[in-house]
Amino acid sequence: MHVAFRVEENAEGRWHWFAVSQDGGVLTGFNSSPVEFDTEDEANNDLKEHLACKMTHPKLIRPIEQLMNLIDITARRCPGCLGATFTNIQWHEPDGNGCNWNIQYVNAPDVPECMSTVWPVVEQLRHNYNIPDPI
Incomplete structure (x- = not known):
């Protein structure tokens, strides 16, 4: 199946990328941006970075x-995350879902609001991507 990608603006004025099939149908899941972007250029740049990733099984x-x-x-859009600091992404052996990294918040003005905004994106990123193994 031939897959193409499109970048579009949504009703809120944010940009995202997604995969479409030859017949123009939207392909969901792994083939869409996990984050909405403020500009078309940001969405296009992220799509290029996504397409340049090395494929391993299953991420x-x-x-x-x-x-x-x-x-x-993602955090910039959330008032509860303003000024938040996050730990660096930390590598670990792949877990039951095959993911080899995690992140934790360090400080945020409104931790529940910040985590309710950021954590779904972190989970989607963990579902789609691994990080390079340490050398």
Whole structure:
């Protein structure tokens, strides 16, 4: 099956990318951006980074810096996350879902609000991506 990608603006004025089939049908899941972006350029840049990832089974390998950037983009939209600091992404042996990393918040003005905004994105990122194994 041939897959193409599109970048579109949603009703809230944010941009995201997603995969479409030859007949124009939207392919869900792994083939869509886990984060909404403020600009079309940000969405296009993230799509390029996603497509450049090395495929391993069952996840793509994505650099820690790119994942942290996606988490930061999400946190910027949440008043409870303003000024929040997060730990760096930490590598571990793959868990039961095959993910080899995790992150924890360190400090946020409104921890429950911040985590309710950021954690679903972290879970989606953990579902889609692994980080490089340490050398």
